[in-house]
Amino acid sequence: MKRTLIALPLVLSSLFGAGCGHSEQEWKAQLAKYNDLQSRSQKREAELEKELAAAKQRVEELEKQLEAQGADISKMTSTLEDREKALAEYKARAKQLEAIQARFDLLRKKLEELTKLGLEVQVRRNRMVISLPGDVLFDSGKDTLRKDGQEILKKIADVIRGDKSLATRDYQVAGHTDSQPYKNGPYYDNWGLSLMRARAVLLFLIGKEGQLPTRHWSAAGFADTDPVANNGTPAGKQKNRRCDLIVMPDVDEMLDLTKLATK
Numbered sequence: 001m002k003r004t005l006i007a008l009p010l011v012l013s014s015l016f017g018a019g020c021g022h023s024e025q026e027w028k029a030q031l032a033k034y035n036d037l038q039s040r041s042q043k044r045e046a047e048l049e050k051e052l053a054a055a056k057q058r059v060e061e062l063e064k065q066l067e068a069q070g071a072d073i074s075k076m077t078s079t080l081e082d083r084e085k086a087l088a089e090y091k092a093r094a095k096q097l098e099a100i101q102a103r104f105d106l107l108r109k110k111l112e113e114l115t116k117l118g119l120e121v122q123v124r125r126n127r128m129v130i131s132l133p134g135d136v137l138f139d140s141g142k143d144t145l146r147k148d149g150q151e152i153l154k155k156i157a158d159v160i161r162g163d164k165s166l167a168t169r170d171y172q173v174a175g176h177t178d179s180q181p182y183k184n185g186p187y188y189d190n191w192g193l194s195l196m197r198a199r200a201v202l203l204f205l206i207g208k209e210g211q212l213p214t215r216h217w218s219a220a221g222f223a224d225t226d227p228v229a230n231n232g233t234p235a236g237k238q239k240n241r242r243c244d245l246i247v248m249p250d251v252d253e254m255l256d257l258t259k260l261a262t263k
Contacts, residue, residue, distance in 0.1 A: 104128075107247065110166055113159045117152060124228075127246045130156070131228075134176070134197070134241030141185055143196040145204060153201065156245070157210035167212065170248040173198040173205070173219040176226055178237035195221025201243050 107128065111121045120131045137149035145153070160166045175198030177190040187193045198219040206214045229236035 107166075110159075110163055111247075114156060117155050119152070119156075124244075127249065129247070130245040132201070132243045132245065133238075134243060135238060137201065137243055138197055141182065141193070143187070143193065143200050145200055150204065150209070153204050154209060157205055157212055161210075161212055168216065170216050171218075172246045172248060173202045173217070174226075174244040174246055175199075175201075175219070175221045176240060176242050176244065177224050178240040179224045179227070179231040180237065190223035191221055193221075194223050195219070197221070197243055201245075 115121055175194035177194045182190045182193050187196055198221050202219040205212045206217050227240045229239035231237055
């Protein structure tokens with residue numbers, strides 16, 4: 001470009017000398033305009049390049065910010081999804097608990113028939129328990145059912161057998177004694193006595209008198225390990241001598257029934 005500008009005066013001079021109709025001053029003025037225009041153009045070009053570089057830098061910064069914002073948004077999305085999932089699980093669990101509560105209330109209502117027989121129905125150790133007084137069922141130190149005890153067990157069997165939902169539940173007969181040591185008997189100790197009493201109740205309930213389904217029943221003896229009263233008094237010992245019919249919870253009922261019982 002500079003070569004063109006240097007050669008231009010010579011050309012203009014030559015043309016002027018040849019009589020092209022323009023004075024040398026006019027050509028020089030025109031040339032000055034061209035030079036000024038070129039200078040401003042170059043200056044503008046430099047400014048544009050500078051602005052372009054600044055714009056590129058700004059774009060890079062914005063891209064980094066967007067990337068960072070995108071990462072944060074992903075975290076927020078993940079957190080929101082987790083919360084929605086947790087809420088859905090909570091609603092499902094609440095629905096399940098409501099169903100269990102309804103089943104529990106229904107079971108308790110059905111077992112109220114037994115309370116009319118003078119039996120106690122309560123929740124102990126997260127199990128629904130029907131307590132049968134040992135002194136009504138057996139004579140002291142014996143495992144043979146008394147007549148009064150047989151009559152009570154017949155009525156219990158009638159209530160359970162008469163309701164399909166009760167008849168298909170699982171039960172355990174749990175024998176319990178007081179803390180008085182068992183002596184001079186065929187069962188060696190309170191473990192043996194409590195187990196044999198539970199066995200006697202079980203066999204009656206699943207036998208020809210009770211006619212309850214064998215597959216849903218079991219028996220266990222706990223000796224004096226699970227007292228419900230103070231063994232230091234005669235009244236307490238009497239309460240501890242008992243056989244409990246425990247309604248075994250289903251898998252989906254493995255929760256704190258005590259809390260439900262208080263509602």
